[in-house]
Amino acid sequence: xxxxxxxxxxxxxxxxxxxxxxxxxxxxxxxxxxxxxxxxxxxxxxxxxxxxxxxxxxxxxxxxxxxxxxxxxxxxxxxxxxxxxxxxxxxxxxxxxxxxxxxxxxxxxxxxxxxxx
Numbered sequence: 001x002x003x004x005x006x007x008x009x010x011x012x013x014x015x016x017x018x019x020x021x022x023x024x025x026x027x028x029x030x031x032x033x034x035x036x037x038x039x040x041x042x043x044x045x046x047x048x049x050x051x052x053x054x055x056x057x058x059x060x061x062x063x064x065x066x067x068x069x070x071x072x073x074x075x076x077x078x079x080x081x082x083x084x085x086x087x088x089x090x091x092x093x094x095x096x097x098x099x100x101x102x103x104x105x106x107x108x109x110x111x112x113x114x115x116x117x
Contacts, residue, residue: 003075004062004110006055010082011047011104018044018079018104026077030056030069030110048077048106055108067112076109 082103
């Protein structure tokens with residue numbers, strides 16, 4: 001079986017914070033990673049969980065065979081930086097302070113676990 005991908009772009013959470021959650025599930029099976037994300041207390045955990053479910057659905061649909069979520073594992077998950085929204089806040093003595101609202105691009109690649117002979 002070949003790889004299955006799913007992408008999420010322009011997530012309004014900082015990439016640095018999102019990478020913490022992505023590191024929890026990298027290399028794990030889909031079933032185990034969804035269980036870990038269910039109890040992760042981070043804002044990006046439900047978003048990454050939904051993205052993994054989307055990649056799992058892509059695998060089931062594209063390959064037209066019954067695949068269990070224990071057979072697939074997360075081969076690659078990467079969080080890249082998207083465009084930064086720049087906003088300004090007035091500060092003391094007439095200074096404008098720039099606030100950077102960062103965005104993330106997340107990509108997930110699933111692959112079937114190799115069978116042990």
